[in-house]
Amino acid sequence: MFRSTRVPRPLRLLLALFALLAPLAAACGKEGSPPGKGPAAEKLPHYQVAQGFSLPGSRTWTRAKKRGYLVVGVKEDQPYLGEKDPATGTYAGFDIEIARMMSASLGFPPRTIRFRTIASANRETALQNGQIDYYVGTYTINANRKKYVGFAGPYYLAGQSLLVRGKENDIHGPQDLDGKRVCSAAGSTPYQRIKADYPKAVLVAYDTYSVCVDNLLTYQVDAVTTDDAILIGYAAKVPDELKVVGRPFSKEPYGIGVPHADTALRLALDDALQARERDGDWKQAYDATLGLSGVPAPHPPAIDRYPAS
Numbered sequence: 001m002f003r004s005t006r007v008p009r010p011l012r013l014l015l016a017l018f019a020l021l022a023p024l025a026a027a028c029g030k031e032g033s034p035p036g037k038g039p040a041a042e043k044l045p046h047y048q049v050a051q052g053f054s055l056p057g058s059r060t061w062t063r064a065k066k067r068g069y070l071v072v073g074v075k076e077d078q079p080y081l082g083e084k085d086p087a088t089g090t091y092a093g094f095d096i097e098i099a100r101m102m103s104a105s106l107g108f109p110p111r112t113i114r115f116r117t118i119a120s121a122n123r124e125t126a127l128q129n130g131q132i133d134y135y136v137g138t139y140t141i142n143a144n145r146k147k148y149v150g151f152a153g154p155y156y157l158a159g160q161s162l163l164v165r166g167k168e169n170d171i172h173g174p175q176d177l178d179g180k181r182v183c184s185a186a187g188s189t190p191y192q193r194i195k196a197d198y199p200k201a202v203l204v205a206y207d208t209y210s211v212c213v214d215n216l217l218t219y220q221v222d223a224v225t226t227d228d229a230i231l232i233g234y235a236a237k238v239p240d241e242l243k244v245v246g247r248p249f250s251k252e253p254y255g256i257g258v259p260h261a262d263t264a265l266r267l268a269l270d271d272a273l274q275a276r277e278r279d280g281d282w283k284q285a286y287d288a289t290l291g292l293s294g295v296p297a298p299h300p301p302a303i304d305r306y307p308a309s
Contacts, residue, residue, distance in 0.1 A: 039080075039092050043288040045281050047100060053107030057264035060133050061106060070108050072099045073118040073126050073135035073257070077210035079233030080290045082137050084117065091115045095254075097285035098155055098273075099136040102256065105272030119207045121187030124148045127259050134269070135257035138227055140189045146309070150262060151255035152269030155282070157301040158227035159248025160190045163234060165216060166241050171223055173246035177201035180222040183212035190226045193250060209234070217241065227252045229290060236293040253301055263308040270303050 055061040064070045074091060076084035082095040100110035118126045123139060126132050127149045138158070141151045162182075164171050171180065178200040184191040186205040194201055204221055206212055212224040213234050224231065228248050235242045256273075258266050276282050277300045286297040 039289045039292065044097065045101070045284045045288070047104035047110055047276075047281060049104045049109050050107045053105075055106070055264055055268055058262050058268070060130075060259055060262045060265050061268075063130075064106075064108070064133050069112040069114055070103050070106070070133045071114045071116055071131070072103070073123065073132035073137060074099060074115050075137040075208075076117040077208045078138060078230050079237055080293050081230060081233060092289070094156070094286055094289040095136045095138065097289055098256070099134075101276050101281055101285065102134070102136070102269055102272050105275065106268065119187075120185045121207065123257060127257055130259070133258075134265070138230055138252075139255055139257050140227075140252045141255040141304070142189065145257075146306075147260075149260050150258040150266040151304075152258060152266045153255035153273055153303060154253035154301045155256065155273050156229070156254040157298070158229040158252040158254060160193060160225060160250040160252060161228040161231055161248050162245050163213070163216065163224040163226075163231040163242055164222070164245055165219075166239075166243050168222075168243075168245075171245060174198050174201075174225075174249055177223065181220070183215055183221040183224045184226055185209055185212070188226065189252065190250075194225055213242075232293045232295055233290070253304075267305065270305050273300075274303055 074095060075082035076091065078093065081093040082091065083093050084091050096115070099113065099115070103110045103113050116132055118132065118135065118137070123135055123137070124145065127135060141154055145151070162171060162174065170176060174194070174197070177194070177198050180201055181204055182194055182201045183204040183206065184194065186207060191203065191205055195203055204212070204215070209224065209226055209230060212221065215221045216224050228244060231244045235244050256269050258269065273282075282300055283297050291297055
């Protein structure tokens with residue numbers, strides 16, 4: 001007779017979260033049914049495709065027009081923002097909806113998008129090498145990145161915060177991180193900020209935040225740090241085990257990354273964002289995705305139409 005062995009609770013939680021978040025190795029996906037516990041397909045907006053749209057001044061747009069579809073870089077492990085269903089390869093979330101509405105505004109049916117998962121550390125390279133046409137994935141606009149890529153937007157304003165275990169009582173903000181193991185994504189703005197401003201924290205870096213969360217649940221790190229929008233999504237998955245603490249301690253304006261020299265594409269996306277915010281598509285997309293975390297839609301930030309460098 002075989003005896004049933006009970007899996008320890010921390011391991012069961014890890015396995016459950018991993019089943020929700022773990023991506024497949026494949027780098028591209030097609031439109032379809034969203035992931036389980038994600039946005040409901042019937043509540044997602046349908047974006048009107050611009051007819052007769054032309055942008056001859058953009059090499060990126062011209063190349064995409066010839067191939068017949070856009071290639072968009074995204075994240076795949078961020079609940080309610082950019083998340084990939086490991087069973088179907090389908091992407092869903094607020095960033096995914098931003099990518100889809102931009103596609104429609106540029107004259108490409110959103111169903112034709114080829115999504116490609118790009119890690120934080122590889123975003124600039126992917127845009128510079130033409131691997132993707134634009135990038136929508138919690139991509140903070142800052143002066144250093146503007147040296148290498150262009151940014152449309154911002155389309156959302158987040159702030160860096162901390163995710164800890166539900167029973168954690170010693171960490172309430174970044175001032176409590178001395179000697180604590182803190183995990184973030186390699187190459188990310190949050191990682192650099194902790195390194196510069198809180199040098200007594202013990203930094204741990206991985207390519208994805210989902211690995212950081214796995215390590216948090218299994219007591220290998222004490223906190224995960226990134227933008228509050230991302231952390232709220234993770235906490236909403238397992239609210240009894242994870243929580244976001246303290247107030248945001250930065251401002252993270254999310255932009256759409258484009259090739260540095262393609263000013264025509266950048267400005268066209270600025271126009272598209274403004275139009276989608278005005279006609280209600282932006283709020284409808286938020287409510288159907290990131291809004292499921294329980295945080296109501298904020299006012300969209302002002303678009304920064306900076307001059308070409």
